[in-house]
Amino acid sequence: MNMVLEALLVFIVLTNLLMLGSSRLGVYIRAGAMQGVGLSFLFFTGEAGWPHSHIVLLALVTMVVKGLVFPSLLFRTIRQAGVRREMEPYVGFTASLLAGVAAWGFALWVGGRLPLPGVIRSDLLVPTAMFTIFTGLFLIVARRNAITQVLGYLVIENGVFTFGVAVEAATPFLVEMGILLDIFVGVFVMVITLFQINREIEEIHMDTSKLAALKD
Amino acid sequence: MLNALLLVPAITGLLAFLVRWKPVLHALLLATAVSHAGLTVRLWGGPAVADWGGWLQLDPAGMLFLSITSLLFLAAAIYGVSYLRGECRLYPAGHQAVFVGCLLVFLATMTLVCLSQHLGLLWVAIEATTLASAPLIYFHRSSRSLEATWKYLVICSVGIALALLGTFFLSIAANPIEGTLILADLVAGGGVLLAPWLKMAFVFFLVGYGTKVGLAPLHTWLPDAHSEAPAMVSCLLSGALLNNAFLGILRLRQVCGAAGLATFGQGSLIGMGLLSMTVAAVFIVGQTDFKRLLAYSSVEHMGILALGFGLGGLGTVGALFHAINHSLGKGLLFLTAGNILEGYHTKTIAEVRGVRRLLPASGLLWVLGFLALTGAPPSGAFLSELMVAGAAFQNGHPFVGLAFLGLLTVVFVGMARPFLEMAGGEPPAELAAKKPVESGLRVLPVGLLWLGIVTLGWYVPPALQHLLRQAAALLGG
Numbered sequence: 001m002n003m004v005l006e007a008l009l010v011f012i013v014l015t016n017l018l019m020l021g022s023s024r025l026g027v028y029i030r031a032g033a034m035q036g037v038g039l040s041f042l043f044f045t046g047e048a049g050w051p052h053s054h055i056v057l058l059a060l061v062t063m064v065v066k067g068l069v070f071p072s073l074l075f076r077t078i079r080q081a082g083v084r085r086e087m088e089p090y091v092g093f094t095a096s097l098l099a100g101v102a103a104w105g106f107a108l109w110v111g112g113r114l115p116l117p118g119v120i121r122s123d124l125l126v127p128t129a130m131f132t133i134f135t136g137l138f139l140i141v142a143r144r145n146a147i148t149q150v151l152g153y154l155v156i157e158n159g160v161f162t163f164g165v166a167v168e169a170a171t172p173f174l175v176e177m178g179i180l181l182d183i184f185v186g187v188f189v190m191v192i193t194l195f196q197i198n199r200e201i202e203e204i205h206m207d208t209s210k211l212a213a214l215k216d
Numbered sequence: 217m218l219n220a221l222l223l224v225p226a227i228t229g230l231l232a233f234l235v236r237w238k239p240v241l242h243a244l245l246l247a248t249a250v251s252h253a254g255l256t257v258r259l260w261g262g263p264a265v266a267d268w269g270g271w272l273q274l275d276p277a278g279m280l281f282l283s284i285t286s287l288l289f290l291a292a293a294i295y296g297v298s299y300l301r302g303e304c305r306l307y308p309a310g311h312q313a314v315f316v317g318c319l320l321v322f323l324a325t326m327t328l329v330c331l332s333q334h335l336g337l338l339w340v341a342i343e344a345t346t347l348a349s350a351p352l353i354y355f356h357r358s359s360r361s362l363e364a365t366w367k368y369l370v371i372c373s374v375g376i377a378l379a380l381l382g383t384f385f386l387s388i389a390a391n392p393i394e395g396t397l398i399l400a401d402l403v404a405g406g407g408v409l410l411a412p413w414l415k416m417a418f419v420f421f422l423v424g425y426g427t428k429v430g431l432a433p434l435h436t437w438l439p440d441a442h443s444e445a446p447a448m449v450s451c452l453l454s455g456a457l458l459n460n461a462f463l464g465i466l467r468l469r470q471v472c473g474a475a476g477l478a479t480f481g482q483g484s485l486i487g488m489g490l491l492s493m494t495v496a497a498v499f500i501v502g503q504t505d506f507k508r509l510l511a512y513s514s515v516e517h518m519g520i521l522a523l524g525f526g527l528g529g530l531g532t533v534g535a536l537f538h539a540i541n542h543s544l545g546k547g548l549l550f551l552t553a554g555n556i557l558e559g560y561h562t563k564t565i566a567e568v569r570g571v572r573r574l575l576p577a578s579g580l581l582w583v584l585g586f587l588a589l590t591g592a593p594p595s596g597a598f599l600s601e602l603m604v605a606g607a608a609f610q611n612g613h614p615f616v617g618l619a620f621l622g623l624l625t626v627v628f629v630g631m632a633r634p635f636l637e638m639a640g641g642e643p644p645a646e647l648a649a650k651k652p653v654e655s656g657l658r659v660l661p662v663g664l665l666w667l668g669i670v671t672l673g674w675y676v677p678p679a680l681q682h683l684l685r686q687a688a689a690l691l692g693g
Contacts (some may be wrong), residue, residue: 178340214440
């Protein structure tokens with residue numbers, strides 16, 4: 001099982017690098033969706049044998065929400081807004097990739113120094129989660145496009161989830177569903193807000209640097 | 217009983233989304249607020265009730281924050297009915313239905329925050345408060361409110377995502393007791409928790425929920441959201457929600473205390489407290505927008521809470537008491553600010569003059585509220601700030617105490633000028649000619665809040681004293 005787990009973690013790391021190095025919003029959305037699907041398989045890397053029904057249900061819900069619902073919502077948004085690329089990011093794409101590699105190294109270093117109790121099944125787990133969270137935060141601060149920021153939020157959540165799923169944190173089924181519901185509604189509300197932003201303020205093109213009326 | 221407390225606002229909230237007749241909507245809002253307050257009062261003094269196998273329980277700390285929330289919601293609802301029938305009467309019913317629905321669901325989520333004894337559930341509840349309140353900020357559908365909503369959503373959601381990571385860390389720390397996240401079990405098994413993971417969890421709780429509390433340097437969304445929201449939403453965001461988010465940090469302090477790490481994180485709380493007060497003072501002096509002024513004052517007061525909790529001992533009691541005073545005072549000022557905004561149609565301090573003449577009751581409350589909130593005696597805030605200062609000197613942090621008193625003075629002076637200038641002087645002639653009438657429903661709840669904060673300066677009822685002591689003991693004061 002460990003092999004599968006590590007393969008999935010490496011897959012998640014690769015999707016992060018893909019997002020850091022690309023300028024196309026479509027790539028971000030697809031990479032985010034793949035990450036979500038990879039994440040839902042993490043649910044099955046726990047104990048051997050046939051998984052519990054509630055784990056199957058959780059994995060299915062995660063897969064549908066992160067792999068299907070969110071990407072289609074976000075694709076609809078970019079079609080409506082007529083933006084395809086991330087223009088003039090605050091940090092260039094090559095520099096972003098380099099920052100990503102550095103962050104991965106740092107995550108490995110920190111992960112190696114944390115005293116891990118038995119629940120953590122792979123040495124790559126903590127670094128992967130940390131790196132994914134870093135990627136999400138980085139996308140939020142280094143890119144201008146509002147959709148990229150929503151994606152950044154999703155990537156952060158994926159990172160947190162990577163951790164939660166694989167340590168089998170004793171979160172009961174109801175709470176896990178609550179967390180998923182919150183994230184779902186959160187993204188939904190963000191997308192609605194984006195629609196409104198796009199409608200109200202025509203010239204913005206989802207560029208968050210234009211959202212600067214409120215300041216001191 | 218606890219179920220009713222949750223279900224009443226949740227169900228009426230969902231119903232409200234479907235109602236298209238405004239009088240019914242307003243009645244629903246008022247009826248829910250009254251029954252929620254009634255249920256809360258009935259729970260006072262009773263034994264701590266548990267429900268849902270220990271997931272929901274009303275302990276003294278939850279009781280205190282629930283009471284504040286319920287009281288403020290009642291005031292906001294009374295005010296809100298008049299608000300929706302006045303300025304916003306032309307808004308379509310569907311638009312108002314979403315507003316009332318979100319308001320009631322917001323109450324349900326805040327209630328869940330106060331009741332949660334499972335830290336995973338607590339996270340779900342706190343994130344849900346963000347989602348329920350975001351559409352409220354956007355009520356006026358201006359591009360400014362849109363911007364505020366966007367920042368609120370993104371910054372708070374990201375912050376809270378980090379708190380979820382903290383929650384998972386906590387579960388690892390609790391590995392020896394099967395990773396439970398139920399508060400009572402965590403406190404009971406405090407001795408065997410894994411300290412390094414518990415410390416990491418605390419850091420992430422502080423950053424995550426601290427974003428929602430508006431502690432500097434994580435406060436950047438707060439002035440925008442609180443100033444663009446409609447008056448009663450600002451009142452609830454500032455007076456009720458900030459406290460409730462603080463409960464997330466306090467719950468982990470409880471666990472740290474049980475694990476023998478009571479002093480861990482004290483320094484960060486004191487530091488963030490002082491930083492919040494400093495940042496607030498800098499932006500309050502010379503502020504040109506009176507709602508932003510109030511918003512920065514919230515950052516300042518959350519700083520006072522952080523400082524009090526960080527100092528511990530007398531500081532914990534002081535901080536809890538200050539939470540009540542701040543909520544009453546800030547609620548009253550935000551509601552009054554709504555009246556002024558409606559009378560003058562501007563948030564710019566320099567364009568508002570002569571409130572005492574144009575809107576006599578609001579003008580009076582504006583000045584009285586300012587005095588009460590900034591801690592001029594007789595006000596409950598005076599006592600609670602004194603307690604926090606006392607804790608600083610008592611626990612051997614004289615410089616913290618001096619800095620605290622200095623910052624309070626700067627803020628007092630910084631706020632006095634705009635408040636007095638707005639209240640005094642002559643109102644603009646074209647407004648004076650119109651002679652606006654103040655609706656009783658929009659002054660009465662504000663007046664009662666003022667009465668509350670001033671009464672607390674003279675007399676703290678024994679039941680409240682008892683509750684404060686119990687809550688402080690629970691939170692490791």
